[in-house]
Every structure is written in structure tokens, then in C-alpha cells.
Amino acid sequence: MRKVVGIENELRADVGNSKSQKRFEDFDIPALIVGKAAYVQEAILNPQDDDPDSFTCKKINESVKMHESKGDPRHRSVRSIVEEHINRDEEQDLEPEGLNTMYRRRFGLSGGYSRSGFRVYLDGTHPEICTPECLTPYDIVSWDKAGEIIIDKAREEAEKQIGNKITVYKxxxxxxxxxxxxxxxxxxxxxxxxxxxxxxxxxxxxxxxxxxxxxxxxxxxxxxxxxxxxxxxxxxxxxxxxxxxxxxxxxxxxxxxxxxxxxxxxxxxxxxxxxxxxxxxxxxxxxxxxxxxxxxxxxxxxxxxxxxxxxxxxxxxxxxxxxxxxxxxxxxxxxxxxxxxxxxxxxxxxxxxxxxxxxxxxxxxxxxxxxxxxxxxxxxxxxxxxxxxxxxxxxxxxxxxxxxxxxxxxxxxxxxxxxxxxxxxxxxxxxxxxxxxxxxxxxxxxxxxxxHRLDDKGIYNQLLTQGMFRRITDSATVEGCCVNPPQNTRAKIRGEIIKANTGNIAYINWHYAELVNPRRMVFFSDPCEPEITKERSRK
Known part of the structure; x- marks a missing residue:
């Protein structure tokens, strides 16, 4: 059978002393990078709103309450972090974030899927980028390198927002x-x-x-x-x-x-x-x-x-x-x-x-x-x-x-x-x-x-620029992979659905999407095939 391969990269993000007055939690900068990566990739985010009546927000609240009742120290600390964060922001006249947003950012319920087939999200305190599904080792090298470029562009955008240097390591x-x-x-x-x-x-x-x-x-x-x-x-x-x-x-x-x-x-x-x-x-x-x-x-x-x-x-x-x-x-x-x-x-x-x-x-x-x-x-x-x-x-x-x-x-x-x-x-x-x-x-x-630095000061990238590292792919191919998904796997149809349904997607995953108008489920279940495998209307 044909082998589909994908790579998930958790990354390390460091920040110097910020010029802003806001104090950062351990997941703030990674979450900001994820948000910027989703922005530069025109990704569909899950979930897309903070409506307290939404299914996702209800599940978040249920999860926090459930774990607190069982005495789970990890979730109890989330509650205390959130309350401290909100109180501090109010003291500094900053707009406070609510429980749902904080919890979602801290435990990976963030990020989304891009037109070029990537998934980017926050995993604990690490930004994570996942390549689209690929059928050859050449393709996986090309899209893996494209992921590095996407994250580095997101880092640049995040730096502009906080006003200080951010470094990302692979x-x-x-x-x-x-x-x-x-x-x-x-x-x-x-x-x-x-x-x-x-x-x-x-x-x-x-x-x-x-x-x-x-x-x-x-x-x-x-x-x-x-x-x-x-x-x-x-x-x-x-x-x-x-x-x-x-x-x-x-x-x-x-x-x-x-x-x-x-x-x-x-x-x-x-x-x-x-x-x-x-x-x-x-x-x-x-x-x-x-x-x-x-x-x-x-x-x-x-x-x-x-x-x-x-x-x-x-x-x-x-x-x-x-x-x-x-x-x-x-x-x-x-x-x-x-x-x-x-x-x-x-x-x-x-x-x-x-x-x-x-x-x-x-x-x-x-x-x-x-x-x-x-x-x-x-x-x-x-x-x-x-x-x-x-x-x-x-x-x-x-x-x-x-x-x-x-x-x-x-x-x-x-x-x-x-x-x-x-x-x-x-x-x-x-x-x-x-x-x-x-x-x-x-x-x-x-x-x-x-x-391992992903910017132009990284030692590997400097050696590569000087022609001192052997390559498998090339810069033009990698740049193309930043904006286009593989054409021979389901990443292609997922990217096309995202591109054609801006504002019309309620939820999307690796293998299906839920569209709003008309409301229906679209499945692309076979990783090896760039085609819709099933559609189902929803009331």
C-alpha cells in the first residue's frame, strides 16, 4: 500500500524582556506565535468564537469543574493562573481574558488548519506545526522546511506586537x-x-x-x-x-x-x-x-x-x-x-x-x-x-x-x-x-x-545560505509548499474547502469539515486520496 507520512514538530520559543508592561505566562508567547502563524496562513481556527453557549466552551467549563472536584492539581493551577492573570490585567488597565480563552490556549484547544495543509496549534507551552499528509520522502522534506518558514514569519509578526526579540528553536x-x-x-x-x-x-x-x-x-x-x-x-x-x-x-x-x-x-x-x-x-x-x-x-x-x-x-x-x-x-x-x-x-x-x-x-x-x-x-x-x-x-x-x-x-x-x-x-x-x-x-x-534557530541567525541556516549543507529540495519548492498543499493526498481537498468556504466553516479536522450554509458534513477520510469521500446534510 502507499505510505502516507506526516511530521509534527514541537518548537521552543524564548523571549527577552518585553518593552510592554504586560507580564507573560509560560504559554503566552507560544500562543501568540500560533495565532500569528494561523493569520499568515489564513487558517481556519477551532473553535472560532468565545460564545459561552458554544459546545466547545461548555466542554471547557465542564472539564475545569470536573477536575477541580477530583482535586486534580494541574487544573486547579489553571484556575489560579487565570484568576491571577485577570486580576493583574485589571490592575494594569489591560483587557482581561476569560477562563475559556486561557484554558483553551494552555491546553492545546487553539490554532487551526491552513490552506496549504498544515495544522498549527499550542501544545502546552510549545507552538506546534504539523505537515500535511505526504506520499514521498521528498515531499515530506519540502513541507517540513516550509513549516520552518511559516513559523519564522509568525515569529516576526509576534515580535512586532510585543516589541521585543523572540527566538524559536527546532x-x-x-x-x-x-x-x-x-x-x-x-x-x-x-x-x-x-x-x-x-x-x-x-x-x-x-x-x-x-x-x-x-x-x-x-x-x-x-x-x-x-x-x-x-x-x-x-x-x-x-x-x-x-x-x-x-x-x-x-x-x-x-x-x-x-x-x-x-x-x-x-x-x-x-x-x-x-x-x-x-x-x-x-x-x-x-x-x-x-x-x-x-x-x-x-x-x-x-x-x-x-x-x-x-x-x-x-x-x-x-x-x-x-x-x-x-x-x-x-x-x-x-x-x-x-x-x-x-x-x-x-x-x-x-x-x-x-x-x-x-x-x-x-x-x-x-x-x-x-x-x-x-x-x-x-x-x-x-x-x-x-x-x-x-x-x-x-x-x-x-x-x-x-x-x-x-x-x-x-x-x-x-x-x-x-x-x-x-x-x-x-x-x-x-x-x-x-x-x-x-x-x-x-x-x-x-x-x-x-x-536550531529558525531565523537567519541560526547556525544551520547560515551554513545553508553559504552553500555548505547538502540539500534534497530547493528554495523555490519550499516557498511553494508554504502556500500550496500536496496535490496527491487529502490535504489538497482540505485546503480547497478552506479556501472556498471562508466564514462558512463551523469546524474542521484532518478528515472532515462541518459547513454552515447549507449545513452539512464533508468527509475526506482517505489520507491517500485528494477527494471527498462522503457528504452528509445536517439539520
Whole structure:
């Protein structure tokens, strides 16, 4: 089946001392960026009004009351934040915001869907932008980069409003133990979804899930974005080292539905974003283990290889691959070892062809690459872009084996590590001083985060402007993606409905819209098709 892919990016937004008199809550600036992004994208917002009698506002009030009655401290603090905010605004002669608006902004009931297929909204204290549904890794790279431009334009508009500098970063951790996500979503057949997310045979993992865990753990050698110093690992020596991945150390179990604590390698969330009658066609596999990539090559390989493997696993649950592919004995342990191994030479314990062996992450990914090439040779019509992904993957693995620094200007973590090594050499320092000297650590973390800035002062963007980073897409294509949705998925019809029904949409979601006049429901349930699947009148 064709693979639909999308990426969700939670972003970090920082603001300096504002020139206005208003004091900002932790979610004010992210919410402002979301609002400006919706404005520049001409997005449809949900909900569109603050009518206290509206369905959404009633549900908000019910939720606050319900959780307060159960003593939920999170929602009780929302009430206190709102009351404090309103009182302070009244004292400063500012227009106060009501409970509904504050609660909606704080807990993600904000933002909307754009004509170009994006969704933008507030997730806690982070602005989040989701790409439209895409059918190829080239497309997902292009719309992912367009999302960066959209958010940066929104940042500029937000700066004009508050009168001070705002900086937005596309990264995954702050260096002090806090992490937020970059999630991938793949539309897979129901049977594969069940094989990946459920344990059969007396709670033993399925073969498909073991193959998938091995793949997503070892792929960090090419799609890790890198960072200075461990935040969550128990090993004290890791705090003075460079890690391949920003997110790897925050994963603690194999399987689970949670995304913000005790994070699993395989997330079991079952939210298909299709109508009921289409759920038999497939489900959305929510992949939460991955870094925010600035490198286009990293995103291209990350999504392209995943799409090829998922297609292969849909053939009998991967049974024909079981004896060919290496499977990690302990994926969680291997994840930490891989992230600390900048030489990519650590040998990991695997099951392979009936024996226990030791292989590097490069060699493991090499076997995956070899088998996927063989499968694509047989079924080349299924994925015409596959040969390019596999060939590039083989080149990257070869360079990693020779010397990871061969991939400076190609992948994120080798480029960032080279910047850190240059800083230490220039200052006649070594890695033992990173955590011991707070000033050194602060400067290196500054370089680390500056790499991910979305404005023209970001290190990655400066390297890109100077022609020092390899590209997959191009600037003209990315600019076009800012205003146009993909033409071969349901994002196209969703964008057309938004464009043609300004002021006539009561509600819109990934897979349906409710129109006002005449009142009817319009469904575009199939992620792979740019067409309306059903219409239904409403009284």
C-alpha cells in the first residue's frame, strides 16, 4: 500500500524582556506565535468564537469543574493562573481574558488548519506545526522546511506586537532535563498496526515489533541531531560527552500509550484520523522516538527508510524478513550505547540467522538497507523513489564507517560535533571541562541551541545560505509548499474547502469539515486520496 507520512514538530520559543508592561505566562508567547502563524496562513481556527453557549466552551467549563472536584492539581493551577492573570490585567488597565480563552490556549484547544495543509496549534507551552499528509520522502522534506518558514514569519509578526526579540528553536531538549517531541506518523495496514503495538503469545513481543524496534533504535546514527551533555542518563561520565541524539535518553520502556513520561520505543496510541468506515483500511502509526532534524538528508533518510520497511513488514508481518534481519537483544540498552558512540563502532548484541552475534549500528542498518533493496528490486513499481533513498543510505553508511566527520554538512550530529570540537580547540579545552566549568558548558549549549534557530541567525541556516549543507529540495519548492498543499493526498481537498468556504466553516479536522450554509458534513477520510469521500446534510 502507499505510505502516507506526516511530521509534527514541537518548537521552543524564548523571549527577552518585553518593552510592554504586560507580564507573560509560560504559554503566552507560544500562543501568540500560533495565532500569528494561523493569520499568515489564513487558517481556519477551532473553535472560532468565545460564545459561552458554544459546545466547545461548555466542554471547557465542564472539564475545569470536573477536575477541580477530583482535586486534580494541574487544573486547579489553571484556575489560579487565570484568576491571577485577570486580576493583574485589571490592575494594569489591560483587557482581561476569560477562563475559556486561557484554558483553551494552555491546553492545546487553539490554532487551526491552513490552506496549504498544515495544522498549527499550542501544545502546552510549545507552538506546534504539523505537515500535511505526504506520499514521498521528498515531499515530506519540502513541507517540513516550509513549516520552518511559516513559523519564522509568525515569529516576526509576534515580535512586532510585543516589541521585543523572540527566538524559536527546532530542537528537542533544553539541557536541563526537559524534552519535547518531534513525531512521525505513518498510515499502515491494520494488521501491521496490531503486530507493532500489541503483544501476542502470552505477552511476548511480535517479530514485526522486534524488527521495528531494532530499526528505530539504530537509525540515530544518521538522523540524530546531537547535543552537548547528557541530561537524563544515570551515567555521570555521560554529562561531559557529546550525544548523537537529543531524545534517546528520555525513552524508558518498550511499549506504551504515553508520550510525555516513561516514554516507549513503540507508542500504542490509536487515533486514526479517518471516519469509522475507513478504519478498516489502515491506522496511524504514531512514532515518537526521533529527533528534530535541520538536515534535509536526515529527514529524507529517516522517513524514506521507515516507509520502505513498513511496506516490507506489511507482507505477512515481516515473517519472510525474520531470519534475514538482525534483531537487538536489548533495544533500550542499545539506544543509550548508540547515542554515546560518536565513532559508531560500538558492537551491539543481536540475534541474526539463528545465532547470537555482535554488530555495529552501521552494520545493522546496512543489512536492513541490503534487504530493502532486494525487496524494492522485486516490487520497484510500489515506490519509484526507493532506489534513490537506498543508494543515498548506502553512501551515508559508507561515510559513517570511514569517518563520521565525512558527513559534516550532510547530517546534523556530525556537523554539530565538528562545531563543538572547533570551539574546544580554539579555547585549548577538552571534553572533561564541559560540565566542570559552567561558563564553558553555557557557551557550548549556546552553540548547540543556536544551530536550531529558525531565523537567519541560526547556525544551520547560515551554513545553508553559504552553500555548505547538502540539500534534497530547493528554495523555490519550499516557498511553494508554504502556500500550496500536496496535490496527491487529502490535504489538497482540505485546503480547497478552506479556501472556498471562508466564514462558512463551523469546524474542521484532518478528515472532515462541518459547513454552515447549507449545513452539512464533508468527509475526506482517505489520507491517500485528494477527494471527498462522503457528504452528509445536517439539520
Amino acid at each position: 530542537n528537542n531538549s533544553d539541557g536541563f532535563g526537559h524534552s519535547w517531541g518531534t513525531h512521525e506518523n505513518y498510515f499502515v495496514e491494520n494488521i501491521l498496526f496490531d503486530l507493532l503495538t500489541k503483544n501476542y503469545h502470552l505477552e511476548r513481543p511480535t517479530l514485526a515489533s522486534e524488527i521495528w524496534k531494532t530499526f528505530i533504535v539504530t537509525r540515530f546514527i544518521y538522523c540524530g541531531s546531537g547535543k552537548v551533555g547528557a541530561e537524563h542518563l544515570c551515567k555521570p561520565e555521560a554529562r561531559n560527552k557529546f550525544l548523537l541524539s537529543q531524545r534517546a535518553e528520555f525513552f524508558e520502556c518498550d511499549l506504551g500509550i504515553q508520550t510525555t513520561h516513561h516514554r516507549p520505543l513503540i507508542n500504542t496510541r490509536d487515533e486514526p484520523y479517518t471516519s469509522f468506515e475507513y478504519e478498516n483500511k489502515g491506522k496511524r502509526l504514531h512514532v515518537i522516538i526521533g529527533d528534530a532534524n535541520m538536515s534535509e538528508v536526515a529527514t529524507y533518510l529517516k522517513t524514506g527508510m521507515a516507509m520502505l520497511l513498513l511496506n516490507a513488514l506489511e507482507c505477512r508481518g515481516g515473517l519472510f524478513l525474520g531470519h534475514k534481519l538482525p534483531i537487538l537483544v536489548n533495544p533500550l540498552s542499545a539506544l543509550g550505547e548508540i547515542s554515546l558512540d560518536t565513532g559508531c563502532k560500538k558492537e551491539l548484541k543481536v540475534y541474526h540467522r539463528g545465532d547470537i552475534k555482535f554488530m555495529t549500528a552501521i552494520d545493522i542498518q546496512g543489512v536492513f538497507c541490503e534487504e530493502l533493496r532486494a525487496i524494492n528490486y522485486i516490487n520497484h513499481q510500489d515506490a519509484p523513489w526507493a532506489q534513490d533513498v537506498i543508494s543515498l543510505m548506502e553512501d551515508v553508511l559508507f561515510d559513517l564507517k570511514e569517518d563520521p566527520f565525512n558527513l559534516v554538512g550532510v547530517l546534523d550530529w556530525p556537523t554539530k560535533l565538528a562545531l563543538m570540537e572547533e570551539f574546544l580547540d580554539d579555547n585549548k579545552l577538552d571534553w572533561s571541562r564541559v560540565k566542570a566549568d559552567s561558563e564553558v558548558f553555557s557557551k557550548m549549549k549556546g552553540l548547540d541551541t543556536a544551530y
